[in-house]
Amino acid sequence: MSTHNIVFLKDTWWSLERCSPEGTILEELLADGVEHVPGLVWHGVIPSTLPDQDPCVLTDDDFEIQVTMYCDYVQEPWAYSMRGNSLLTGRRSHYRLVVDTVGYPLESFSGTAELLHATYNVFHALRQAFTKSSRLHRDVSLANIILVREGDAAVRRGVLIDWDASAPVNETGRSVVLGVAGTYPFISLAMIQSSNDRAQTLLDDIESLIYVVIYCAYLWLPHDRNKEDLEYCVYQMFDARFPPSEYRLIHGRGKAINLEDQRYTSDFHWPQLFRDWLSTVLNYRAPPFPLIAEFEGKWEDPEHLDEIALRTTILVLAQRNLYRSHIKAPLLPAIALVYTPRPPQSPGQLLD
CATH class of the missing domain: 1.10.510.10 (Transferase(Phosphotransferase) domain 1)
Incomplete structure (x- = not known):
């Protein structure tokens, strides 16, 4: 449903080794009354496939998430290594966060x-x-x-x-x-x-x-x-x-x-x-x-x-x-402006 509100979508790969995804952390901060943090709209992992139905409804039985597979092949001879050592990397899940604080x-x-x-x-x-x-x-x-x-x-x-x-x-x-x-x-x-x-x-x-x-x-x-x-x-x-x-x-x-x-x-x-x-x-x-x-x-x-x-x-x-x-x-403070890296953003604006 369109709300005509501007939001910010963060698309990332969340490490499954971490205790909590960012959305859960924001939920806790907001519930505790912490100010000056983003407002949360939605967060969650992304499924590998979506049911072929309208409206799309996901259940626990068919909710298979997108995950990285590199860690399954890290020992293969063609896998990238650093100075002969295999890279240690955990499995990550495709994760999205939507906040209503845009700046x-x-x-x-x-x-x-x-x-x-x-x-x-x-x-x-x-x-x-x-x-x-x-x-x-x-x-x-x-x-x-x-x-x-x-x-x-x-x-x-x-x-x-x-x-x-x-x-x-x-x-x-x-x-x-x-x-x-x-x-x-x-x-x-x-x-x-x-x-x-x-x-x-x-x-x-x-x-x-x-x-x-x-x-x-x-x-x-x-x-x-x-x-x-x-x-x-x-x-x-x-x-x-x-x-x-x-x-x-x-x-x-x-x-x-x-x-x-x-x-x-x-x-x-x-x-x-x-x-x-x-x-x-x-x-x-x-x-x-x-x-x-x-x-x-x-x-x-x-x-x-x-x-x-x-x-x-x-x-x-x-x-x-x-x-x-x-x-x-x-x-105002008297300043000899010899070097000003950035000019004022609009005519007449004081960059103090």
Whole structure:
């Protein structure tokens, strides 16, 4: 039946070794009242054939699902191998997920206000999933956050998608699934440099979110650094390999150095409120020696992160409203725009 509603269909091959498909996870999150996650319409495995009748009705007797067959032939001499070793792969089922939350990629954000507002929404999704559903997302990345327009709201809200890599937590608040999961440039420093016996925590997800914000600020917020400086900082923070032979440390060195002295972020003249927020949360994560007493324990308590994120977001939104009310521009941060990777999306729009 046609409803004339726009939905998003995700077509994938779900590993049968996983505890729950993504649709079941979304059902649990929504039932527990977790906000800023996609609304579920339907999900299920795809049958190999459909009954020749109208309407099509499936029963348990004739519901044979589509599954991959590679694992049945992995030992055959013609099967692909890596360095002479057979690839270990489990059986996967053809699976589809339909959600009624459709949005835009995070990189389409209009400015500082929308970036902070959307990622603050995602911060709440992470906290609520942890406190209400005892679950970690484990793959907070640029591609897994979308912007959703609601009514005539001035800024779009952030929605955290792709929960198929998520995992429940145990009584200590750690993931019951061990090892690294996620998108490597955004994985927390502790996880990227850990062995496969470490379990992720809520703070790992929050740290990943901070790296997403930094990445967005590098590429899509105005600043006064030239293109060569920008490329160097992006490389050091997200792509540098050191030492080259150790794959586990590909994305760790620049993050570790920046946590020590913020050398890859402190010299970017982003809007002042954004700079203050970023410097503070990085000091929470790794307090410099003179500030250890002031910031001790604040990273471990998400309430402190919530407070500064909320305060900064409100100030930036208020500042933007003042500008649109034709208050004089000096109320905005004075920035020498030497390098602006992306122009405003429409004439007269402020990319702050």
